[in-house]
Amino acid sequence: MPQISGSEEIRALERRYRFKFDKSLGQNFINDQSVLDDIADACGAGPKDLVLEIGPGMGFLTMVLADRAGKVLAVEIDERLIPILDRNLALYNNVEIINQDILKTDIPALIEEKGRFKDGSRPENIRIVGNLPYYITTPILTGLLEAGLDAESITVMVQREVADRIMARPATRPYCVLTLELAYYGVPEVVRDVPAELFVPRPKVDSAVVKLSLVKGGTVPVRDRDLLFKVIKAGFGQRRKTLSNALALGGFGKEETARALEKAGIDGQRRAETLSLKEFADITGALAPDA
Numbered sequence: 001m002p003q004i005s006g007s008e009e010i011r012a013l014e015r016r017y018r019f020k021f022d023k024s025l026g027q028n029f030i031n032d033q034s035v036l037d038d039i040a041d042a043c044g045a046g047p048k049d050l051v052l053e054i055g056p057g058m059g060f061l062t063m064v065l066a067d068r069a070g071k072v073l074a075v076e077i078d079e080r081l082i083p084i085l086d087r088n089l090a091l092y093n094n095v096e097i098i099n100q101d102i103l104k105t106d107i108p109a110l111i112e113e114k115g116r117f118k119d120g121s122r123p124e125n126i127r128i129v130g131n132l133p134y135y136i137t138t139p140i141l142t143g144l145l146e147a148g149l150d151a152e153s154i155t156v157m158v159q160r161e162v163a164d165r166i167m168a169r170p171a172t173r174p175y176c177v178l179t180l181e182l183a184y185y186g187v188p189e190v191v192r193d194v195p196a197e198l199f200v201p202r203p204k205v206d207s208a209v210v211k212l213s214l215v216k217g218g219t220v221p222v223r224d225r226d227l228l229f230k231v232i233k234a235g236f237g238q239r240r241k242t243l244s245n246a247l248a249l250g251g252f253g254k255e256e257t258a259r260a261l262e263k264a265g266i267d268g269q270r271r272a273e274t275l276s277l278k279e280f281a282d283i284t285g286a287l288a289p290d291a
Helices: 007-016 033-043 060-066 079-088 107-114 134-146 160-166 177-185 225-237 243-249 254-264 277-287
Strands: 049-054 071-075 095-098 125-131 153-159 186-194 207-214
Touching (some): 033 125, 033 207, 049 107, 060 071, 071 107, 095 107, 134 177, 153 160, 177 225, 225 243, 225 277, 243 254
Parallel strands (some): 049 125, 071 095, 125 153
Antiparallel strands (some): 153 207, 186 207
């Protein structure tokens, strides 16, 4: 297995290829081998699995993943990194580099076209991994979840503050729409913290590796997933207002809201931030047209 030598190797490649880090792309590369190994361990990819890697950077994590997985599709937006990736991954015949913006990529179509192994067989599992740019973490996560991929897990590096939001409990400040969306799609856990000094260049904040083990059909029973998310967003859209007022202002009529809350057994004077995902699902069920 290849071992990253640390920031010196990254800086050497930077000089050799005259590469300049682009702040607008949120480029911060991991310079610690233990972090790479921990991400790959958490991902859990094996020889029959396909890994979709978002933002491979210079390819150090890609190499670790390629040693374990049957195939790695590495999606990198920055075309300046492609020569470096080609150089670092030259010995791997199970890695395919895709120079695209993940936010503009039809991910199911990409996996359908590029996801087969060399013998033509399909992977048993799909696992998603990425060191996500801080400024587009939420759009990437929601895009992956809404793509409807039959994936096993998503293991990503995120800003520590985002990890706190993902893991938040009701009635706490970090608890938000993202908390509930991810809790619907799967079971999250923090794999490890990653201090800022383990990146090149060094960011201003610490990070964390988070794994979301996906649950087919969602973690709570609900007939209309879109309606569930509409209810959640309406509740948090007026976070300081009572649930009754927030839902009414969010597009649900006052009478309709009152009936649904009564049917669900939810006190309308509560605020959205105090409700569990199950309670939001109960309200959604009561609001459904055929409820």
